[in-house]
């Protein structure tokens with residue numbers, strides 16, 4: 001089920017960034033966060049909560065602050081561990097925006113204007129702020145600041161990682177070898193979770209029909225209700241196939257939650273109806289998510305403890321960021337800061 005790259009002798013750096021926008025759903029958990037948690041054993045993991053990215057679209061300040069705490073608590077509840085990894089808020093670490101500026105000075109404007117995510121977002125807005133255009137440069141800085149070798153990215157971020165690679169190579173070529181060129185770490189099959197109401201579309205937090213999406217903080221009764229009312233397909237057979245997107249999605253979810261293969265599940269449910277099958281899927285999802293929700297409920301109550309995690313993470317990240325930034329400043333010709 002896991003497609004984590006092979007263990008290497010020294011721990012390579014992996015960087016993952018997440019915007020503090022709302023709640024994580026089952027797709028995020030099974031498709032991404034569970035794997036990030038597993039990577040902590042063999043990799044030096046930096047998990048950045050990228051609040052500076054979040055303000056490229058309009059935010060209500062108090063909500064952004066609450067969401068940043070909530071994001072940290074959700075990731076910790078999912079298994080990201082501050083004792084093994086570096087969990088930090090982007091705005092707590094000086095260096096992200098400084099490096100972004102320097103990288104922006106070697107980044108062709110046309111390349112930013114061609115970014116599909118920029119074009120999509122810009123189309124939906126009446127006026128476009130420069131930050132939206134500059135977003136991929138800041139993302140490149142997030143990655144290069146920590147000399148990350150691997151970056152877990154979804155399909156929508158592949159183009160941005162390509163820019164980070166281009167900028168690393170360009171900087172190395174123009175000045176001298178400085179940055180590692182980061183590689184994408186893209187999750188394979190089995191982890192793409194589809195909407196419960198339209199199994200041809202990805203499960204997403206922006207789905208207007210909230211019955212489509214199971215959140216990691218949903219209570220057991222909400223989870224059961226959403227799964228029992230999920231869309232299935234014609235016929236009564238529990239099997240995976242292109243003609244059965246609804247059942248295939250439920251089988252994928254159950255397989256990811258239980259670690260049992262699709263084949264095993266299909267034979268287990270052969271001859272049984274959709275009702276029994278959905279009940280079993282709901283049980284599996286509740287068993288997976290309930291401990292996560294309970295941990296979250298505990299973590300979110302204690303802001304002091306979350307602040308301590310932010311503080312430690314910022315210190316660890318800052319130490320690396322300062323090193324990179326001093327090197328970069330020297331290479332571009334800035335006078336060393338007098339001590």
Ligand code: AMP
Nearest residue numbers: 027028031032153154191192193202203
């Ligand atoms: P997003 O919620 O789009 O910011 O995505 C955060 C992470 O979760 C990325 O690595 C995505 O690829 C992954 N992800 C988002 N939605 C799904 C889904 N429905 N199924 C599997 N992975 C997902």
